[in-house]
Every structure is written in C-alpha cells, then in structure tokens.
Amino acid sequence: MQTRHETEVVVIGGGVVGCSIAFWLAKRGKDVILVDMNAPGTGTSVACSGLIGGTFKFPNFYMELSIRSAYMYPKMVEELGEEIGLRQDRGFLSLCLTEETYKEYSSLREEHLKSPVYRGRMMAPREVWEIQPGVSREIVGAHYNPDDGDCEVLRLMYVLIRACQRVGVRMLRDAAVTGFALGGDNRVEGVVINHDYLIRAPNAVNAAGVWATEVAKMVGVTIDLYPDRGQLLITEPAPMICPTPMNSLKQVRTGHFHIGTVHELVGFDVSVTPTASARMTKNAIKSVPIIADLAVIRQFSGLRGMTRDGIPCLGAVSRVPGYYIAAGHSGITLAPVHGKVISDLIVDGRTDLPIDEYDPLRFERKNGSQS
Amino acid sequence: MEDDLLICRCEEVTRSEVEEAIRMGLRTVNEIKRFTRAGFGLCQGKTCGRLICDILIREADMAPSEVLPGTSRPPVRPIPTRVLANRVSKEDE
Structure with a gap:
C-alpha cells in the first residue's frame, strides 16, 4: 500500500477531544496528523450542550477527575488564545420539580460527600430564584454545584481547530480509518485511510468518540462504546433570565435557550423526533415557565458515546504498543484531561493524573476474554 | 464584491467572515454555519444557504455538484414552545 504521509502521531477523530490531544502534542513538539472521517468539528462535539463539570458523575473518582478537568480549562483557553464563552463563576443548578427528585439528588449528594473535592449543596427555592430569576415558583429546591459550568x-x-492549525497540526478531512499496519510485536506502524493509503506513524490515538468502538476493533480491542442519542431544541433569543446553566436547560450568552435532554438507544440514527420535542419542551416549561412563549427555531441530535460502566476510556492499550484510546462521554468536560494525559503518555511515557480506572482494556477483563 | 456585504441577515454575518471560514479549510454549508453562525437565525438559512453555496463554488474552487446544501432542521418555521409541548404522541399515551 502506498505511503502518503509520515508523522509521529496520528490522532483519529476531529472532535473536541481529538483536537485537544492534537493541540497539546504539537505544542509539546510532536509532528501530528489529525484525521476525521467527515471533517473536524462535525460530530458529537458540535451537537451537545457544552456542560463542564462533575455533578452526579459516579464513582466519585470520575467526579473528581471531571472537576479537575474543569479547572484546567482557563489555562487551556489562555494557550488557545481565544475565548470559548467559558462560564465558571456561576456554578450549575440541578432543579428539583418534585419532592422525589429532591430526595434523589439529596441521596446522590450523600455519596458525593465522601469525596473531599465535592463542594455542592442543596438550595432552597428562594436562593435559586435569586441567582436564576427565570426559574418556576413551583420548584421544591435544587442541587447547586459551584465548581461546574459550561462553555459555547x-x-x-x-x-481548537484554529489553534491546531497554528501549532502545525495537519488536518485531513474525508479520511476514514479503515485499518492499521502493525509490526511483529503488535506495535503500531501506520494507519490505513479509506482502504487506499497509509499514514506511517509509530503512534495512533483513537479519539473517535462514539465511533471509537469500530476503530478499536481494527486492532482487536473490545471497548463497547455505544451510541446514546440526545436531542436539543434551540429557542429564539430572550432577555437573560437564566445566567446559570442547569440540567437539561441553559440560556446562552446570546439569549437563546438550549433545551434537552433525552437518552435514546437507536443506534447511529441521528434523526429528530416529535416525541422528544414534546417531552423536552414540557419539562423546560415546568422549569422556566416563560419558555412557553418562546419559539423553537431548530431541533437536532447528537450521539453520546457511552460505556457500560459510565466512565470513559483513557490510556494506552498495553498489548498494542503505540495505540492509545481517549473516548467516551463526556468529551467537553474531559478535553483538557485527555489532552494532558495522552500528550504525557506519548511525550514522557507516563502521566501524573490518576487514570488506572479508565483503562480501555477493562471491558475485556470483565468479560473474561483473553487479553 | 464588498467584504462587509451581509450574507446572513438574521445573524449579521458578512462575506469576509464566510471567506475566512473557507480559508480555514471548511468546505460545507453546515461547517460554515457552525463557524460563522450564518443560518442560525429565525429563517434558518433560507436566504444565506444558497449564497454560501455560491461563495464555496467560487472561493473553494468546488464543482457545483460537490456543494451540498445545509441540513434543514425542523421546525421549518419557528413554532411556540407551548405548541410543541401540547403535542401528544402515541408513545406518551
């Protein structure tokens, strides 16, 4: 097969995770090619709500890593050189519309309290209305986490794409990975693109998000990330009445409301449904009644890459030297961590962040299959 | 053509902003929409969509057949949220 490019690292997937990894690798002196089967910035990263944080992410070590990543954002933004609409000073509200939800969040909070990192608390309705004037008078209360936030x-x-281009990352579009060239000891020697040509490289990073399962299978690794479809509605803009991001609902700087959330197991189908828009608008109106008067201008969907244990894959694949995986919900929150960890592993051979629990091979061990 | 010509009136996106997107390597109406916000307004790209196709053909040197229109998303016209919320679907019954 014809070799068309040579490089030190091929990053597979041009979402926020892949671009963060490519950026940090290039910043630390590596020659990087980033490939995307469509184009960078066309998958889950551009069809999600942009929440950054750790609220109700379990086990607690996952919440802790998420909050750590959130606090890596300001420095990353500085390095990227452009604003990303980061809101980290307002915290994050999980509204309780019913007593049951209040009880549920209180008990989830009990679990989080076992971690020294966690600073969230339950909030009385009056306090919620003070920081979030648009919220319904009918709420029972809310969970508030000062360490969470969001971005645009x-x-x-x-x-990220622009920063990657600035530090010399070569980006290839319409470049689907269809195989790998492996050496005798199973070491990565190159990546096959479109069944057509080879990019010769000693390192490959699978940052293909929900499509990572397929790209892992090409080197015989089973990670079982599966698509969990979410849908989003965008309303026309309104005056700012909800400056704090909430679960399933946020008002962005430009005044538009982003309304979620559904979880649908329908494979890779990205169509949108009236059932979801009915359900999501009903809930949104209960949370922020004035939304009833706003018009919805668009509805779209995106695919979360979920794992069976709810935490992402991050790390080197020990039996395929040179192969790394950084994939799985939630990529926006963890993009700085993914960037640091993978660049640490490739440049220094080790990282000081605690990533053992995220070992991509854990699924094979749980299945009892050979590794 | 003037650089400050408005391509998307809803979101006030100019021709030079669309050209900047093309210089960055973006090659579809959807990508240009996400980068510039052209097509994100109340009319959802009904006017600017075709103008952007034209600019792509000229500036990115693409064949007209290679330039796909942006994805049309429901609702076709803005619909009040309460109307969507009142819809009862079979699955909800």
Whole structure:
C-alpha cells in the first residue's frame, strides 16, 4: 500500500477531544496528523450542550477527575488564545420539580460527600430564584454545584481547530480509518485511510468518540462504546433570565435557550423526533415557565458515546504498543484531561493524573476474554 | 464584491467572515454555519444557504455538484414552545 504521509502521531477523530490531544502534542513538539472521517468539528462535539463539570458523575473518582478537568480549562483557553464563552463563576443548578427528585439528588449528594473535592449543596427555592430569576415558583429546591459550568461548544470547537492549525497540526478531512499496519510485536506502524493509503506513524490515538468502538476493533480491542442519542431544541433569543446553566436547560450568552435532554438507544440514527420535542419542551416549561412563549427555531441530535460502566476510556492499550484510546462521554468536560494525559503518555511515557480506572482494556477483563 | 456585504441577515454575518471560514479549510454549508453562525437565525438559512453555496463554488474552487446544501432542521418555521409541548404522541399515551 502506498505511503502518503509520515508523522509521529496520528490522532483519529476531529472532535473536541481529538483536537485537544492534537493541540497539546504539537505544542509539546510532536509532528501530528489529525484525521476525521467527515471533517473536524462535525460530530458529537458540535451537537451537545457544552456542560463542564462533575455533578452526579459516579464513582466519585470520575467526579473528581471531571472537576479537575474543569479547572484546567482557563489555562487551556489562555494557550488557545481565544475565548470559548467559558462560564465558571456561576456554578450549575440541578432543579428539583418534585419532592422525589429532591430526595434523589439529596441521596446522590450523600455519596458525593465522601469525596473531599465535592463542594455542592442543596438550595432552597428562594436562593435559586435569586441567582436564576427565570426559574418556576413551583420548584421544591435544587442541587447547586459551584465548581461546574459550561462553555459555547461551537466556539470551543473552532478555537481548537484554529489553534491546531497554528501549532502545525495537519488536518485531513474525508479520511476514514479503515485499518492499521502493525509490526511483529503488535506495535503500531501506520494507519490505513479509506482502504487506499497509509499514514506511517509509530503512534495512533483513537479519539473517535462514539465511533471509537469500530476503530478499536481494527486492532482487536473490545471497548463497547455505544451510541446514546440526545436531542436539543434551540429557542429564539430572550432577555437573560437564566445566567446559570442547569440540567437539561441553559440560556446562552446570546439569549437563546438550549433545551434537552433525552437518552435514546437507536443506534447511529441521528434523526429528530416529535416525541422528544414534546417531552423536552414540557419539562423546560415546568422549569422556566416563560419558555412557553418562546419559539423553537431548530431541533437536532447528537450521539453520546457511552460505556457500560459510565466512565470513559483513557490510556494506552498495553498489548498494542503505540495505540492509545481517549473516548467516551463526556468529551467537553474531559478535553483538557485527555489532552494532558495522552500528550504525557506519548511525550514522557507516563502521566501524573490518576487514570488506572479508565483503562480501555477493562471491558475485556470483565468479560473474561483473553487479553 | 464588498467584504462587509451581509450574507446572513438574521445573524449579521458578512462575506469576509464566510471567506475566512473557507480559508480555514471548511468546505460545507453546515461547517460554515457552525463557524460563522450564518443560518442560525429565525429563517434558518433560507436566504444565506444558497449564497454560501455560491461563495464555496467560487472561493473553494468546488464543482457545483460537490456543494451540498445545509441540513434543514425542523421546525421549518419557528413554532411556540407551548405548541410543541401540547403535542401528544402515541408513545406518551
């Protein structure tokens, strides 16, 4: 097969995770080619809500890593050189519309309290209305986490793409990975693109998000990331009445509301449904009643890459030297961690972040299959 | 053509901003929409969509057949949220 490019690292997947990894690798002196089967910035990263944080992410070590990643964002933004609409000073509200939800969140909070990192608390309705005037008078209360926040994902995505281009990452579009060239000891020697040509490289990073399962299978690794479809509605802009991001609902800087959330197991189908828009608008109106008067201008969907244990894959694949995986929900929160960990592993051979629990091979061990 | 010509009136996106997107390597109406916000407004790209196709053909040197229109998303016209919320679907019954 014809070799068309040579490089030190091929990053597979041009979402926020892949671009963060490519950026940090290039920044630390590596020659990097990033490939995307469509184009950078066309998958899950541009069809999500852009929440950054650790609320109700379990086990607690996952919450802790998420909050750590959130606090890596300001420095990353500085390095990227452009604003991404980061909101980290307002915290994050999980509204309780019913007593049951209040009880549920209180008990989840009990679990989080076992971690020294966690600073969230339950909030009485009056306090919620003070920081979030648009919220319904009917709420029972809320969970508030001061360490969570959000960003504008489209800005984040394109700021990352531009930063990658600035530090010399070569980006290939319409470049689907269809195989790998492996050496005698199973070591990565190159990546096959479109069944057509080879990019020769000693390192490959699978950052293909929900498509990572397929790209892992090409080197005989089973990670079982599966698509969990979410849908989003965007309303026309309104005056700012909800400056704090909430679960399933946020008002962005430009005044538009982003309304979620559904979890649908329908494979890779990215169509949108009236059932979801009915359900999501009903809930949104209960949370922020004035939304009833706003018009919805668009509805779209995106695919979360979920694992069976709910935490992402991050790390080197020990039996395929040179092969790394950084994939799985939630990529926006963890993009700085993914960037640091993978660049640490490739440049220094080790990382000081605690990533053992994220070992991509853990699924094979649980299945009892050979590794 | 003037650089500050408005391509998307809803989101006030100019021709030079669309050209900047093309210089960055973006080659579809959807990508240009996400980068510039052209097509994100109340009309959802009904006017600017075709103008952007034209600019792509000229500036990115693409064949007209290679330039796909942006994805049309429901609702076709803005619909009040309460109307969507009142819809009862079979699955909800």
